Amino acid sequence: MKERSRKIYCFLIGIFTLTLFVSCSSDDPKPEETETDDGYVATPQPLTVPAIFDQFLPIPSIPADNPQTVEGVALGRKLFFDPILSGDGTQACASCHKPSNSFTDDAQFSIGIDGIEGTRNSMPIYNMAWNFNSKLFWDGRANSIEKQALEPVTNPVEMHNTWENAVGSLQSHGEYPELFNKAFGTPTITKELTAKAIAQFERTLISANSPFDRYLLGENSLTPQEINGFAIFMDEARGDCFHCHGNEFNPLWTDNIFHNNGLDAIITDKGLGNVTGDPNDDGKFKSPSLRNLAYTAPYMHDGRFATLDNVINHYSEGLVYSRTIDPLMKAVSTGGVHLTEPDKADLKAFLLSLSDPSFINNPDFQNPN
Amino acid sequence: MKKIAFLLILAFVAFGCNNDDDGGNNTPTNADVSFKFTQTWADSTDVTPLNFNTNLYINDARNLAHITRLRYLISRIELHKSDGTTVAFDEYQLVDLADATTLTLNPALTATTGDYTGISFIYGFNEEDNISGAYEDLNIADWGWPEMIGGGYHFMQMDGTFIDENGETQPYNFHNGTAANNGVFEANHIEFNFDMNFTISNDATIEIKMDISEWYKNPLIWDLNDRSTGLMMNYLAQKDMNRNGQTVFSIGEITQ
Numbered sequence: 001m002k003e004r005s006r007k008i009y010c011f012l013i014g015i016f017t018l019t020l021f022v023s024c025s026s027d028d029p030k031p032e033e034t035e036t037d038d039g040y041v042a043t044p045q046p047l048t049v050p051a052i053f054d055q056f057l058p059i060p061s062i063p064a065d066n067p068q069t070v071e072g073v074a075l076g077r078k079l080f081f082d083p084i085l086s087g088d089g090t091q092a093c094a095s096c097h098k099p100s101n102s103f104t105d106d107a108q109f110s111i112g113i114d115g116i117e118g119t120r121n122s123m124p125i126y127n128m129a130w131n132f133n134s135k136l137f138w139d140g141r142a143n144s145i146e147k148q149a150l151e152p153v154t155n156p157v158e159m160h161n162t163w164e165n166a167v168g169s170l171q172s173h174g175e176y177p178e179l180f181n182k183a184f185g186t187p188t189i190t191k192e193l194t195a196k197a198i199a200q201f202e203r204t205l206i207s208a209n210s211p212f213d214r215y216l217l218g219e220n221s222l223t224p225q226e227i228n229g230f231a232i233f234m235d236e237a238r239g240d241c242f243h244c245h246g247n248e249f250n251p252l253w254t255d256n257i258f259h260n261n262g263l264d265a266i267i268t269d270k271g272l273g274n275v276t277g278d279p280n281d282d283g284k285f286k287s288p289s290l291r292n293l294a295y296t297a298p299y300m301h302d303g304r305f306a307t308l309d310n311v312i313n314h315y316s317e318g319l320v321y322s323r324t325i326d327p328l329m330k331a332v333s334t335g336g337v338h339l340t341e342p343d344k345a346d347l348k349a350f351l352l353s354l355s356d357p358s359f360i361n362n363p364d365f366q367n368p369n
Numbered sequence: 370m371k372k373i374a375f376l377l378i379l380a381f382v383a384f385g386c387n388n389d390d391d392g393g394n395n396t397p398t399n400a401d402v403s404f405k406f407t408q409t410w411a412d413s414t415d416v417t418p419l420n421f422n423t424n425l426y427i428n429d430a431r432n433l434a435h436i437t438r439l440r441y442l443i444s445r446i447e448l449h450k451s452d453g454t455t456v457a458f459d460e461y462q463l464v465d466l467a468d469a470t471t472l473t474l475n476p477a478l479t480a481t482t483g484d485y486t487g488i489s490f491i492y493g494f495n496e497e498d499n500i501s502g503a504y505e506d507l508n509i510a511d512w513g514w515p516e517m518i519g520g521g522y523h524f525m526q527m528d529g530t531f532i533d534e535n536g537e538t539q540p541y542n543f544h545n546g547t548a549a550n551n552g553v554f555e556a557n558h559i560e561f562n563f564d565m566n567f568t569i570s571n572d573a574t575i576e577i578k579m580d581i582s583e584w585y586k587n588p589l590i591w592d593l594n595d596r597s598t599g600l601m602m603n604y605l606a607q608k609d610m611n612r613n614g615q616t617v618f619s620i621g622e623i624t625q
Contacts, residue, residue, distance in 0.1 A: 058505040132509060234515040236542075236601045243526075247513045249502035255511040280422050327437050327528040327540035330598040 040185025042069035047129055050208035052216055052251050060129030060203070066146060066196045068203060071183040074368075075176075076201030079194060081367040084173065085166045086159035088113050093152065093198065096122040099365050102292035103205060108303035116157040119269065121303035124296045126207040126359065127289065131256050138285045138301040139271045140258060145199035150191060163191040170194065207291050207359035208251065215353075216248055222353060229350025232343050239315075239347055240337065243328050244287045253291050253354060258284040259326040262319035263300065271301065273324075283324050294355035308351060312344050397481040400625075401572040402456075404446060404474040406464045407621060408439070411582040418469045422529075428585035430592035434531040434541070436581070440465045441525040442493050442512070443577065448480055449487040451566075456480045461494070463510060484568050488575065488620055493524030493558035499547065518602050519547030519554035525610075527584070531593045541597035543584065545614070548607035555604075557611050563620045576621030583617040584610065 045068045047060050062068060079085065083092045096110040097103040103125035109117040120138050134143050142148035152158040153166050170176040170189045177187035184193050212230075214220040222230075232239040234247060244261075246253040258272045260283040267273075273282035285301040299305040305314065317335040319325075331337045339347065359365075408416040410426050416436070426434050444461035458476040465471045493499070499521030502508060512522045527543040548555040585591040589609050600606040 056502050056505065056508050058509065130509070231517065234517060236515070236544075237599050242513070242515065243511060246511060247515070249508045249513050250511055252509065256509075321538070325540075327530055327542060330540045330542055333537065333539060 042071045042183055042185070044068070045070045045073055047203060047206065050206060050213070052208050052213045053130065053206075056249050056251060057130055058132065061132055061134070062129060062203065063144065063146070066199060068200050069183060071179070072197050072200040073204055075179045075183045076197035076199065077365075077368050078179065079198050080201050081369050084169050085153050085161060085194075086113050087161035087165070089169075091159055093149075094367065096152075096158075097125055099360055099362075099367075100295065102126060102207070102295040102360055104296050106297065108298050110158070112155070112158045113160050114157070118157050120301050121298065123288065124292060125202055126205045126291065127252055128205065129203040130252055133256055135256070135258075135286065139275050140286060141275045145202055146192070146195045149195040149198040149202070153191075167191055167194070205359075205365060207356045209358045210291065210354045210356040212350075212353040213251065213356070216251070223349065225346045225349040226353045227350075228343075229346035229348065229353075232339070232347045233350055238337055238339060238343060240328065240330070241290075241315075241347075244326075245290050252289055254287045254289040256287065258286055259328070260284045260322060260324045261315075262321070262325050262329040262332055263304070263314070265320045265322055267322055267324070269302065280324060283322055284326075290351055291354045292356055292359065294352050295360055308348055309344070312339070312347055316344060397483050399479040400482050400569050402448065402458075402476065402480045402569065403572075403574045404462070404476075405574050405576045405621075406443070406462065406472045406474070406579070407576055408466065408579045408581055410580070412580055416466070416581060418466050418472070421466045426582070428582060428593075429590045430585065430594070432531045432585075432593045434529055434593065436466075436527065436529040438467065438526060438528040439581070440467075440510075440512075440523070441527075441579070442507075442522065443474075444491045444494050444498055446474075446476070446490040447488070448485055448569075449489065450481075451484040451486050461498070461504075463507060463512060465510075480569055480573075482569050482571070484566070486566055487562060487564045489560065489562040490577070490618075491558050491560050492614060492618060493546070494522060495558050495560075496556045499556070499558070514546040515601070518549035521547055524558060527581075531597065534594050539593075539597060541593050542600060543597075543610070544601050545607065545610045546601065548604050548611070549602060550604040555608075557607055559611060559614050561618050565620060567623055569625065571625045573623055573625035575623050578619045578621040579617055580619070581617075584613050587613055587616045589613055 047062070047068060049060065080093045083089050083095070085092065091113050096105050098105055101124070104122045108121060109119065110122045111117055123138065128145055136142040136145060136148040142151065150163070153161050153163060167189050176189060180189050180193060181187040183197055211220060211222065215222045233241045244255050244259055246255065258281065264283065267283040270282045272284040273279060293308055297306060297308070299308070299311050305311045315336050316339045319329050319332045319336045321332050325332060408421070410416055414424065416424065421436050421439060426436070428434060441464050442461060443464065446458045448456040450456070456478065458478055460474055460476050462474045463471060501513065501516060501520040504522070507513070507522050514521050514523050523544060523546045525543070525545040528541065530538050530540050533539045546557060548557045589612055591609070591613065596603070596606050
């Protein structure tokens, strides 16, 4: 009887101990997120958060199943600049997303491997880890960077490849299997791992060192023209840019959501409406960030404006009505807010103060191949 | 065997208490309280994420209006107990009709079961809370209110279109926040206090209702033909919004 009691006692102690472990599990630090299912651990490389973002923005959004690692970022960077993903081996992500153009290009519509133009302007790439609604492309059709990265490879007017073929090319390459092994613990390449690596690299593309950023941090001064331009930007009666394009406390300079900004009376490209199926979304496109405008011409989802002056003129006197036009385009009945020429010049000066030469020249963002 | 009995009693004490065990006695227990934000037009038409931008509404100035965007801020929600204590929730909520997830607030703090005598909250932020750039989630929502007119954050953004007196479709931007009067900035939030007796006996959901039509009619009939855009820096418009806002909110159902 005594022996049996001892066993029951030990059993209960065991259960109690187990309960403690189970009940405390939710508070335990998660295991190192770089560990793969089979136990491989790559080298963590957390994003370096700029001071101005640290001050005003939430922490960057990194998917739990694709943590940033040294090996993953390096692989993603190599893939981003390598034409191996395209159908004929001539075009890389970087062909239309060039560092010198803040990771867009200078064409209205980029041209794919078959010489065919796309229908939308190539989007610049930066500060992607702070795109919290995770809606990518001008029309928001991809809900993660990883999913966005899958599409150009198979788009018939872009890289015009199949993922089967692209993965085959990578798998038979002399370096990639080992690079995937280092990044993800497996030499077996998949399209998902390829997209994950590219996404890791893209998340490192952080731009937050413009003259205006340094002004906000108290590190430099702006010209009176730039300061007045910012006042116009923030003035509901004049620029009224801030409702969609951020402010000094939203240094992303975009709301990352979708608007019809009065470009066309007749909507020919439904944009978000094509994705949601909601006619109320027709003609809506994602607000682009205003950072790095010095490098990202032409402008708008269809690249219709060659210069920043054209853009300012559009909002000043070129607005046209359509059913889904955003009510924030409040002066549409008179074509816009009719800024004075000095105000236009000042606004432009401010907008250009958001450009960040250290971003486009960052050696970590250039072609490693 | 004594040890076994002791462990069983210990286990009973340790694991036997939960929220469902208060039946039959009056010992207060913790209760999760959530808040559901609903919108109506003249208390007759539900305005939901599914229909807010398709319905047409007629205000008391006979403006036929359409709502494209409606966001508003609620803060400092408190439940007042009959014993004089208060349950003060820390969270604020930016309600956005385009995002159904924002229509419910589940505070971290729990209430306790028992009798209550009132509910209070603030529409917008009071001066203590309305600090420019202080809230990361509001910053990325582009919710800031320009420094030149007082700073802090918007309290409401209602955008849409209406048919003007000439039969033309015109935009309106009914935005509310700090009122600026020649460089003097006035707090413009509204404190709501609802005296009402209710009992929380279990996890509960409290409905906070906005009657959108009240913004345009009580006490001032607001004609969008007169004031539709450029209202943020319009001191009188901001104060009139505050006047009309006093009757906008009410407490709806309490379910548990």
